[in-house]
Amino acid sequence: xxxxxxxxxxxxxxxxxxxxxxxxxxxxxxxxxxxxxxxxxxxxxxxxxxxxxxxxxxxxxxxxxxxxxxxxxxxxxxxxxxxxxxxxxxxxxxxxxxxxxxxxxxxxxxxxxxxxxxxxxxxxxxxxxxxxxxxxxxxxxxxxxxxxxxxxxxxxxxxxxxxxxxxxxxxxxxxxxxxxxxxxxxxxxxxxxxxxxxxxxxxxxxxxxxxxxxxxxxxxxxxxxxxxxxxxxxxxxxxxxxxxxxxxxxxxxxxxxxxxxxxxxxxxxxxxxxxxxxxxxxxxxxxxxxxxxxxxxxxxxxxxxxxxxxxxxxxxxxxxxxxxxxxxxxxxxxxxxxxxxxxxxxxxxxxxxxxxxxxxxxxxxxxxxxxxxxxxxxxxxxxxxxxxxxxxxxxxxxxxxxxxxxxxxxxxxxxxxxxxxxxxxxxxxxxxxxxxxxxxxxxxxxxxxxxxxxxxxxxxxxxxxxxxxxxxxxxxxxxx
Amino acid sequence: xxxxxxxxxxxxxxxxxxxxxxxxxxxxxxxxxxxxxxxxxxxxxxxxxxxxxxxxxxxxxxxxxxxxxxxxxxxxxxxxxxxxxxxxxxxxxxxxxxxxxxxxxxxxxxxxxxxxxxxxxxxxxxxxxxxxxxxxxxxxxxxxxxxxxxxxxxxxxxxxxxxxxxxxxxxxxxxxxxxxxxxxxxxxxxxxxxxxxxxxxxxxxxxxxxxxxxxxxxxxxxxxxxxxxxxxxxxxxxxxxxxxxxxxxxxxxxxxxxxxxxxxxxxxxxxxxxxxxxxxxxxxxxxxxxxxxxxxxxxxxxxxxxxxxxxxxxxxxxxxxxxxxxxxxxxxxxxxxxxxxxxxxxxxxxxxxxxxxxxxxxxxxxxxxxxxxxxxxxxxxxxxxxxxxxxxxxxxxxxxxxxxxxxxxxxxxxxxxxxxxxxxxxxxxxxxxxxxxxxxxxxxxxxxxxxxxxxxxxxxxxxxxxxxxxxxxxxxxxxx
Numbered sequence: 001x002x003x004x005x006x007x008x009x010x011x012x013x014x015x016x017x018x019x020x021x022x023x024x025x026x027x028x029x030x031x032x033x034x035x036x037x038x039x040x041x042x043x044x045x046x047x048x049x050x051x052x053x054x055x056x057x058x059x060x061x062x063x064x065x066x067x068x069x070x071x072x073x074x075x076x077x078x079x080x081x082x083x084x085x086x087x088x089x090x091x092x093x094x095x096x097x098x099x100x101x102x103x104x105x106x107x108x109x110x111x112x113x114x115x116x117x118x119x120x121x122x123x124x125x126x127x128x129x130x131x132x133x134x135x136x137x138x139x140x141x142x143x144x145x146x147x148x149x150x151x152x153x154x155x156x157x158x159x160x161x162x163x164x165x166x167x168x169x170x171x172x173x174x175x176x177x178x179x180x181x182x183x184x185x186x187x188x189x190x191x192x193x194x195x196x197x198x199x200x201x202x203x204x205x206x207x208x209x210x211x212x213x214x215x216x217x218x219x220x221x222x223x224x225x226x227x228x229x230x231x232x233x234x235x236x237x238x239x240x241x242x243x244x245x246x247x248x249x250x251x252x253x254x255x256x257x258x259x260x261x262x263x264x265x266x267x268x269x270x271x272x273x274x275x276x277x278x279x280x281x282x283x284x285x286x287x288x289x290x291x292x293x294x295x296x297x298x299x300x301x302x303x304x305x306x307x308x309x310x311x312x313x314x315x316x317x318x319x320x321x322x323x324x325x326x327x328x329x330x331x332x333x334x335x336x337x338x339x340x341x342x343x344x345x346x347x348x349x350x351x352x353x354x355x356x357x358x359x360x361x362x363x364x365x366x367x368x369x370x371x372x373x374x375x376x377x378x379x380x381x382x383x384x385x386x387x388x389x390x391x392x393x394x395x396x397x398x399x400x401x402x403x404x405x406x407x408x409x410x411x412x413x414x415x416x417x418x419x420x421x422x423x424x425x426x427x428x429x430x431x432x433x434x435x436x437x438x439x440x441x442x443x444x445x446x447x448x449x450x451x452x453x454x455x456x457x458x459x460x461x462x463x464x465x466x467x468x469x470x471x472x473x474x475x476x477x478x479x480x
Numbered sequence: 481x482x483x484x485x486x487x488x489x490x491x492x493x494x495x496x497x498x499x500x501x502x503x504x505x506x507x508x509x510x511x512x513x514x515x516x517x518x519x520x521x522x523x524x525x526x527x528x529x530x531x532x533x534x535x536x537x538x539x540x541x542x543x544x545x546x547x548x549x550x551x552x553x554x555x556x557x558x559x560x561x562x563x564x565x566x567x568x569x570x571x572x573x574x575x576x577x578x579x580x581x582x583x584x585x586x587x588x589x590x591x592x593x594x595x596x597x598x599x600x601x602x603x604x605x606x607x608x609x610x611x612x613x614x615x616x617x618x619x620x621x622x623x624x625x626x627x628x629x630x631x632x633x634x635x636x637x638x639x640x641x642x643x644x645x646x647x648x649x650x651x652x653x654x655x656x657x658x659x660x661x662x663x664x665x666x667x668x669x670x671x672x673x674x675x676x677x678x679x680x681x682x683x684x685x686x687x688x689x690x691x692x693x694x695x696x697x698x699x700x701x702x703x704x705x706x707x708x709x710x711x712x713x714x715x716x717x718x719x720x721x722x723x724x725x726x727x728x729x730x731x732x733x734x735x736x737x738x739x740x741x742x743x744x745x746x747x748x749x750x751x752x753x754x755x756x757x758x759x760x761x762x763x764x765x766x767x768x769x770x771x772x773x774x775x776x777x778x779x780x781x782x783x784x785x786x787x788x789x790x791x792x793x794x795x796x797x798x799x800x801x802x803x804x805x806x807x808x809x810x811x812x813x814x815x816x817x818x819x820x821x822x823x824x825x826x827x828x829x830x831x832x833x834x835x836x837x838x839x840x841x842x843x844x845x846x847x848x849x850x851x852x853x854x855x856x857x858x859x860x861x862x863x864x865x866x867x868x869x870x871x872x873x874x875x876x877x878x879x880x881x882x883x884x885x886x887x888x889x890x891x892x893x894x895x896x897x898x899x900x901x902x903x904x905x906x907x908x909x910x911x912x913x914x915x916x917x918x919x920x921x922x923x924x925x926x927x928x929x930x931x932x933x934x935x936x937x938x939x940x941x942x943x944x945x946x947x948x949x950x951x952x953x954x955x956x957x958x959x960x
Binding site: 101103 | 575
């Protein structure tokens with residue numbers, strides 16, 4: 001724990017902007033067993049208030065209400081009773097409350113992420129009806145109000161609007177991964193949120209706060225966790241992921257690039273470098289060993305993805321980011337130069353299949369978008385060769401990404417390889433497909449070929465407003 | 481509405497005595513799916529606090545807890561999912577709450593009636609355990625602490641103790657019928673609670689308050705409801721029951737007899753008399769007509785009981801109580817005398833089957849304990865004849881009572897007929913059977929032959945601490 005860093009983070013804790021939002025139609029009358037659906041017209045993160053009264057005889061029994069919150073239309077009324085996936089059922093945004101006395105104005109104490117609210121009178125006396133007099137939410141975000149639109153076509157502007165909304169919903173006291181789940185600061189998500197933020201809300205103090213939260217909760221050896229809890233106190237999760245820790249370095253380098261805040265960059269530089277040093281110890285003969293452990297290196301939520309070569313690529317990519325930062329801070333580091341050189345050469349030797357002209361990963365020599373995109377971003381081949389790699393990828397049976405997170409890096413890889421049009425197609429086709437489905441915010445997971453996929457065992461615990469999917473707002477402004 | 485009466489009731493609103501109570505063993509550790517049962521050692525009415533913390537990794541998902549309250553051992557763990565009786569499921573003392581952040585000290589806002597609390601971790605992350613650090617309740621009652629024991633034998637003293645506890649649990653801001661359900665002031669219950677109170681806690685102002693609540697919420701014609709709500713404001717229920725309205729008169733007469741409070745008696749006398757006058761209009765040729773309507777006249781929860789002759793008997797009984805009060809207040813009433821005479825003669829003529837030597841009721845000439853006991857209490861025959869009636873009842877297939885409420889009037893009838901020993905047997909055998917089952921408080925319903933009976937469709941909504949069952953405390957002190 002670095003208390004000085006945590007103190008800085010605390011001082012940077014933002015105020016939240018609050019806004020009262022209402023569904024179109026608020027007044028409803030319910031008898032026992034009846035339900036009412038309220039559509040708030042957009043995705044909101046906040047606190048619900050319902051104003052209830054009674055009609056008929058005096059209420060002579062408690063009213064048992066279920067209140068369910070849905071981010072997207074597809075979720076409405078789904079029977080979640082038997083959900084038993086590996087992510088806890090406790091994430092379902094469903095409440096069961098007793099109202100002993102009407103009239104009652106009830107503000108639920110928990111925060112929810114939703115567009116739709118379904119209220120059902122599960123049980124009540126037949127001697128009266130329940131009147132929903134009013135229903136509204138106090139929506140909260142730490143994002144400033146306005147962002148000028150981006151995109152050249154109407155479609156791109158629509159995509160951008162959804163991306164910006166996604167980002168703003170996830171901007172709370174920290175950059176959260178998703179306001180429904182997990183509602184906390186994850187490193188991989190932070191890096192992409194920060195990039196989108198620099199070109200939209202420019203709430204750079206929130207990025208700074210988050211960097212200090214990670215830095216302040218590093219363990220005594222300097223290991224940075226994949227995720228930090230900030231309540232009831234700041235605490236690192238005991239989940240460490242190879243790529244997420246490394247991306248701290250890239251996030252610090254980005255921060256300096258976009259803000260020029262040299263004091264912060266200097267303060268965080270040693271930890272950024274430390275992530276490279278710590279990760280370097282995991283290599284054997286300059287090649288990262290493979291692992292079966294779920295989550296040892298994230299890359300993507302595709303459960304069939306082999307991570308080995310991707311991990312090596314992320315390492316090189318982040319080492320290069322730190323090298324650039326070191327140069328700007330006038331702290332050249334020969335060790336870093338050698339790491340980049342050795343790992344890059346080894347990467348080509350170990351993972352580049354020159355017959356196929358593609359990078360392969362793991363003992364089964366798996367071909368995936370994730371690994372090839374990351375290798376292009378790592379720049380172990382020339383730009384022209386990268387373009388060919390990415391082109392060849394399209395004509396083989398490669399493991400595809402399932403998250404907007406990995407689609408972002410794929411788009412970035414295309415841009416780095418000079419294929420801007422293809423990157424733009426990704427934005428229009430991948431994120432655009434979510435827009436076509438009526439998304440108000442972009443999803444945690446979206447596989448256009450399998451829209452019902454979930455790595456958690458069932459869709460109902462998926463998050464349909466997820467920070468790492470906000471990057472069209474960045475890509476459109478940065479490159480187009 | 482009589483605002484003067486309601487103002488008096490308001491001024492008499494008691495303070496509640498609070499006591500912190502704990503189960504023997506408080507500390508428990510739960511993983512997802514596990515549960516812990518807490519036994520508070522006695523029945524309590526109050527508010528639960530649980531002090532929770534976490535063990536293991538940082539809590540990375542909400543904890544979904546179910547908290548269920550049980551009055552008796554038989555209820556524990558009963559699956560109530562499919563309960564669909566005509567009394568609302570919302571009465572089940574079951575909560576489902578999310579705990580977003582540990583540690584957390586949670587005081588549930590609702591009041592419960594319970595001895596046992598079952599807490600289950602319905603869903604939570606597998607990365608940590610839930611620690612129940614502490615659990616306690618703030619028990620509330622408006623009954624003063626101590627009452628000297630009554631009863632000659634150990635068994636009777638045990639029965640008395642349970643009866644006194646039952647009464648004290650139901651003494652809150654009003655005399656409630658049951659602290660689990662319906663948690664409010666019913667007239668039939670009030671009359672028996674008041675009798676038990678006069679010889680135990682002597683909290684006579686609480687009786688006075690309740691009488692003024694009924695008097696103050698009478699409708700413009702003077703009709704007194706079976707039940708009064710006091711929250712959010714004083715309001716009569718739109719349930720009127722022939723016998724309950726009449727028993728207001730008896731309750732006022734009792735109040736004067738035990739307190740000598742002549743000012744209150746004078747103020748309430750006109751309404752007491754009014755109940756007799758209003759009920760008199762329902763007669764045809766001095767005989768009350770029969771009705772199929774559930775609850776038109778309560779008498780007992782036996783759904784097969786015909787109420788006709790019982791209603792006539794209650795009328796005579798209450799008219800006599802008012803006559804006695806009128807005499808004490810020096811307000812003799814010839815109309816009342818004639819009512820008693822006419823209705824008594826008509827009762828014998830219409831309902832006494834001289835061949836059987838028993839009272840019968842309804843077109844099917846049903847023989848029941850309820851009707852015969854009430855006819856004895858109404859005193860339409862001589863004391864000796866009453867003793868014979870009650871004796872004959874034992875050797876025929878008569879409809880039996882299912883509530884302690886009706887057993888009370890049966891015991892009173894036996895005493896009125898000079899059969900004190902038989903009344904004492906009722907206390908020892910009927911209430912004693914509940915004591916044998918380990919009752920901490922006496923039940924709303926108890927049929928020794930069918931202990932699982934419920935007029936509501938299922939036992940889980942029964943109330944196991946019910947005011948009208950507290951009368952052994954009265955009978956033992958008054959008659960033995």
